[in-house]
Amino acid sequence: MHQPSTSPVATLRAALEGAREALGTEGLGEALARMSGPELAEVMALTDEVRSRAGASQVRVAAEAAHRGEFSAARRGVGSLHAWVREHAPSLRQSGAGQVAALAQDVACSVPGGLWSTHGPDAGAYADPTRAEGVVWARVVTGEVGPALALTALREVARMKELLVPEAVPTVATAILDHGVQWGAAEAKKIRTSLLAAHGLAGELDDQDRRLRSGAYLSSPQVADGDVTEYRMAMTPEQAATLEAAIGPLSRPAPNDATGERDLRPAGQRRVEALAAVCARAVRADAADGTPGGAATTVHVAMGLDDLRAAGSEAPTGSGQVMVSRAQQTILAPATMRRLACDADVIPVVLGSAGEVLDLGRAVRLFTRPQRRALWHRDRGCSFPGCDMPPGWAEAHHLVHWADGGTSDLDNAALLCQRHHTLVHDRRLVATVHPPDEHGRSVTWDLTRGSYDRVLSSRLEQMRRRRRSVDRLDTGPPDPWAGQPPEHVMLQIAEEFLADHDADAWDLTA
Known part of the structure; x- marks a missing residue:
């Protein structure tokens, strides 16, 4: 069928x-x-x-x-x-x-x-x-x-x-x-x-690169008090490659084998902290002589010195407000102010009860260039246990904080990378400087939380015995520019001077 x-x-x-x-x-x-x-x-x-x-x-x-x-x-x-x-x-x-x-x-x-x-x-x-x-x-x-x-x-x-x-x-x-x-x-x-590089028309890749340059940008900071500061950025391929080469090694997770601590920072936090470290190192490289303006950072902050001193207490008071930059009016926490005071050009603008400027201090409390070089040779990098950050990426930390009356002497100094500098301030840790041990280390850290506060009074007493007094912050001699008139007044004086000069010149020729 x-x-x-x-x-x-x-x-x-x-x-x-x-x-x-x-x-x-x-x-x-x-x-x-x-x-x-x-x-x-x-x-x-x-x-x-x-x-x-x-x-x-x-x-x-x-x-x-x-x-x-x-x-x-x-x-x-x-x-x-x-x-x-x-x-x-x-x-x-x-x-x-x-x-x-x-x-x-x-x-x-x-x-x-x-x-x-x-x-x-x-x-x-x-x-x-x-x-x-x-x-x-x-x-x-x-x-x-x-x-x-x-x-x-x-x-x-x-x-x-x-x-x-x-x-x-x-x-x-x-x-x-x-x-x-x-x-x-x-x-x-x-x-x-x-x-495009392999198959594009002649010169096309160069033309594209030129077009991309005009599209690259970095926005001004969007500042919100008490919140993060936001930037928006777009980069050319060359700029992006340079950035990633700079922050890549610094943004990897860094568990501490010596202490057993894991690096729990999210990737975004690691990357932004790496970028901040790169910027700080670039500025620090230009600090030729350790004079004001040659530190890792120069920050003008409106904050009372009493508030700065009190920032290390159990109930910190006050805050710092950034001046004279694109981040103007950004509010900085007291603890942040104390950390910046270790290795940054902080110019304290001391205000009276009515908000009037009483004094404009000078940041001559910083470690000098020879001192920093000595720290590089002594500490050979970040002194925190288990950290291998090289000395060029480290900051000079006052073991007894400058805001508490600590001096800018080598026996009161230790190198710390930015991450561990923040950690030491957050956990209130202290270290001791001593002759090199069998491993070549000259700095030993007490990693017990709050160890700084337990030894602060005795450390200050030792400093008082070596120096006559540290009753006030070492803000240096009076700044000759402290009484300078505001910028608009200076411009008006200059314009009047030029106008008078031109008038005199006209009379002479007549």
Whole structure:
């Protein structure tokens, strides 16, 4: 008896229904339980291939539906391919429906008439292997490239097309797909510059670099009292490479093997602290002689000296307000002020009860350049246990804080990196300077929280015996510029002087 031939539609439907049944929850669970490790890996690879080919089939089905106008015909002329895909492929509602629809719509619109897949290279761009669309589509139909990567590659080629040597377009499309298959659609965008360098028109990469310079920026700080200060920044590739080279080694997690402490700082905090350390080192490198203005930081702060002294107590009072910079009016906490006073040019603006300026101190309390060099040789880097930060990245810390009356002497100094400088102030830790031990260390830290407060009075007494008195902060001799009139008054005086001079000159010539 003659058996009727099975139609292609029936064959395809049977295959898909068989795959659906084989991958059903109950049957798959029983089969997985009996599999060995290598068999699990084999099934994983097979299901991945089935999934990718099923995804490619969904794009092709959607393209055919779009070419026929199925999504609008079923709704009497109203509808969209996106809605059609969401209706008939519910799993894509979670993610991907829009990308499938967008790619399928582009394929359908590229065909002048009939079924695009049966009309050869003349049927449309997606059937032409010499065009980016043809390169992309050939890998979409095999399931190797998904809709997200396909759309990314097409957008990137379109963006670069006028900048490329024409015959290089298929090569560029292939390179984008190869990179995206390996690392993902988002990463595929990042090779644009290297592709322009290899396949761009003569001088195009230089032109792009010049265009990028005008787009790079660093915003002014957005200051909110009691909150972080926000910056926005965009950099050229060269600037970004320089920045990452500078902060990369400093922003890695740094667990302390000596103390057993883990580095629990989030990545963002590590990166910003690395950037701050790089900036501080750059400024410190320009500090040629240790005079005011040559310290790691120069900060003009309106804060009473009594408040600065009291900042180390259990109930700190007052605050510092930044002046004379783009961060003007930023409020600094008392503890932050005390830490800055160790190794920064803090110019205390002493205010009276009515807010009037009583005195403008000079920061001559800083360690001199020869002292810093001596600390580099003595401590050989950050002195905190387990830290290997080199001396060029370290700050000079007053073991008895300057704000408490500590002197700027080598026996009251130790090098600390920025991270441990902050930690020492936060935990109120103290160290002792002594002759080098068997390991060559001259500084020993007491890591017991609050150790600084327990020895402060005795340390101050030792200093008093060596010096006549430390009743006041070492702000140096009176500043000759302390009584200088405001800037607008100085400008007015200068203008009047020039006007008088010009008038006298006119009279003489007359």
